[in-house]
Amino acid sequence: MIDGKPYRQIGQSGSSDILCVADHASNFVPPNIELGIERSLLDTHIAVDIGVEGVADRIARRHGIPAHIATVSRLVCDLHRKEDERAVVPTESDGHLIAGNIGADVAMRLNRFHRPYHDALSRMIDDIRPRMLVAIHSFTPKLRTSEEARPWEVALLYNQDDRAAQHAIRLFGEQGLTVGDNEPYSGKQLNATMDRHAEARGLPYLTIEIRNDQIATEAGQARWATMVADIAGRTLLALESA
Template sequence: MIDGQVFKQIGDLKRGGLVCVADHASSFVPEDLPLGIPADQAETHIGVDIGVAGVAARMARRHGIPAHMALISRLVVDLHREEDHPKVVPTESDGHLIPGNIGADVEARLDRYHRPYHEALAKWLDEAAPELIISLHSFTPQLETSTEERPWEVGLLYNEDDRAARHAIRLFGELGLNVGDNEPYSGKELNATMNRHAEAHGRPYCAVEVRQDLISNRADQARWAAMIADVCGRVALALD
């Protein structure tokens, strides 16, 4: 986290273009909020969307898609949950207890992190008037609490508005990828940021989930950044 900020915005914002939002791009846990877990646990999928920061940064710097990125771990407060969601400050994740969050002052967490993040995002999107929002996440190939492997390489999530997702599913499929349609989980349940900042304003969006083992190094992050930029650029054209 930089100078107490809970987000950073990178790239040149051009009105009417594509933008990227990454709610789970950071594993940072402030020293004054001990979570009672091993230090390296925040670096796993329960604390951060592995690979997303690298992909989003490359999209901003190499493909002209500016990004609004979180600088706080989802274990501190989940920016991709509604304020009143019971897991907005998680007490467990994928079978791991988060002792420091039991009895936490949720209102204080919301006021310190969640609200500033979303207020800044709302202002940024109003300024951008984006043609398309890319909500970028990653998912683990298999949950620790499950024996079921997730075969999808990329998933497109959506709630009520599937305009962009339908085009993206087709275009990723044409690249030979195994594409999940509202997989590995449904945007009907997990779509908080896009519900608030996209669907509520009639803004088209692609909520893109990449399997984390495919973006775990810089070369793969660069490849996926180019692929997502290309596919989403064509989605935006198809929506015109």
């Protein structure tokens, strides 16, 4: 965390056509919060969307797309959940018990992490006035609690508004990728940040899930940052040319 804030922003001044959001970019746990798990688990997908911070940072610094990036682990407070969801302070993830979160002061964590994060994102949207939001996530190739493999290199999630997603599904497919359509999760159930900041405002958006073996290295992060920036720009152009 920077200056006690659960987020950092890049390119927050001026206007921009597109704004990037990364809810699960960090595995940081504040010293005064005890999760009750092995330290090694903080480097896995249960604590952080592996590779996302590098992708979002490159999208902002190399491609001129402002970014709002989380700086606290999803195990401390899941910023991509609604405030009244039980999983906003998870007690379990992919078969791992998060013992320190049992009986946690949820109200404190909402006030310290969730609300400042979303309030700052709202202000950034108001200031920048983007015409499209792009949310970056990553997913593990295989869950510990499932035998089912996940073959998609990338996927697009959406709830009610699939305008941008359908263009991006086609554009990623043209790159020779296996593209998921509301896979491996459905935006009909898991779309809290874009429901709040995009759909509620009538803004088109892309929620992009990248399989984390694609972005585990700096080279992969650079490649995907370039591809996401390009496809986001082309998607916005297609929407506004329709």
